[in-house]
Amino acid sequence: MKAKVSVVILNWNGKHFLEKFLPTLIENTNIPNTEIVVADNGSTDGSKDTLEGFKSVKKIYLDKNYGFTGGYNRALSKIESEYYVLLNSDIETPKGWLEPMIEFMDATTEVAACAPKLLDYHRKQYFEYAGAAGGFIDLFGYPFCRGRILSEVEKDHGQYDTPMPIFWASGACMMIRSELFHAVGGFDQDFFAHMEEIDLCWRLQNHGYKIFSVPQSYVYHVGGGTLPNNTPFKLYLNYRNNLWMLHKNLSLRALLVVIPIRLVLDWLSALVYLFTGKFSFFKSVLKAHHHYFSKISTLNTKRKSEKRLYSAIRYKGLILVDFFIQHRRKFSKINFY
Incomplete structure (x- = not known):
């Protein structure tokens, strides 16, 4: 039977993150009609052997590293479900992390994608740089977030706990309607990695749909786990x-x-x-x-x-x-x- 929700991790040489966070993800994603899929992007660190130990997880093995964009496009073309949840391998998912996003998307038709509140794994009371409580861009295309302006990251006091339209949802954790992902052509594969989720969200909005922050859902992001920061x-x-x-x-x-x-x-x-x-x-x-x-x-x-x-x-x-x-x-x- 086709799953309603597919939580999809694109892994590249993230064996240590799979060992650390995948068991918790499995435990806290025990929801009917929901599956967990790991697509391995040509890892060379033994990730495949680690994945074979997780029998409840579906696996997709790609022949090489196609980047974030090409890897996800190839993986998602093989998955049939109503919603995709794109999830970085370096994210800790607490109990109840997914249900608020499912409920929100089920209750709307004009929202193409949504994002949880992204908190810092190392400083759990602070927002995390990559997405905080929802992303925006300014007149010249510089991205910023509710909870993070350039290098300034705020402490989470619940000040941004209201769901609201945003410009972009972080690719670190994003829930998106599968039909619309494919309708707009998925990620632009020329990007390889970075800014691709902003481009995707912009195209979805240009087609008349909305992007939302759903902060009742929250996860903890290590950050820089797939590509080191400041390189x-x-x-x-x-x-x-x-x-x-x-x-x-x-x-x-x-x-x-x-x-x-x-x-x-x-x-x-x-x-x-x-x-x-x-x-x-x-x-x-x-x-x-x-x-x-x-x-x-x-x-x-x-x-x-x-x-x-x-x-x-x-x-x-x-x-x-x-x-x-x-x-x-x-x-x-x-x-x-």
């Missing part, structure tokens, strides 16, 4: 994919304004890396810009194929100005609406 490669992916995402999804009028300014801002940050001796990070920005311009033709083709209703909830302000000049470093201090 030149991660910086490259973030800069490149952000430009690709903006080029694909902005209106033509906004594109002609936003992209030139964003390129200048990127260069300013690159110069900071250069003058502070972080040469590998400086080269990452240059490489990201090179690969942005080299893909202009492909990006223009993708723009033509995308539907746009411009219903996406974007912050019309500048988060860099809020943070550095006006010292508004909490989501509650931002004049969002």
Whole structure:
């Protein structure tokens, strides 16, 4: 019988996380018509042997590392269920973590995807960087969250416990209607990893659907478990994919304004890396810009194929100005609406 909910972990060399968190996930996901699937993305650390010890877990073995985007697209094409829950391998799931999201999605039809409250595994009273209580982007495409503005992470006092529309749900833990995931083409595989969930959520909203935060559900995220934080490669992916995402999804009028300014801002940050001796990070920005311009033709083709209703909830302000000049470093201090 087809499951209603498939919790899908895309694993790449995460044997230690599987050993640590998979038993708890199995114990706390004992819900009728719900299955747990682990798709292994060509791991070489013995993950396959570890997975074979979990008899109740379904397995999908991919022949190589296709990245977050290609790995999930391939895995989800083999899974039939009403809802997918994309879950990082470095997440601890407490008892009752999934039920609020299922109940919320069952009660709505206009919501394509939702996310739980993402808390820090190491500091459980704090939000976690990758998603906190729901994500947004500003006028120039800089992402931020309820509970995390740039590098400033808030303590969770229940201040963001109200469900609300958001711009993006973190790929660390996201529940999405399977039909809509496939209808919009899934993840953009050119992204490989990073920003891909923001691009997906933007496209879903351009098709008239909403993304929601459901903080009654919460999980604990280690962070940096699949790709280490603060590496030149991660910086490259973030800069490149952000430009690709903006080029694909902005209106033509906004594109002609936003992209030139964003390129200048990127260069300013690159110069900071250069003058502070972080040469590998400086080269990452240059490489990201090179690969942005080299893909202009492909990006223009993708723009033509995308539907746009411009219903996406974007912050019309500048988060860099809020943070550095006006010292508004909490989501509650931002004049969002």
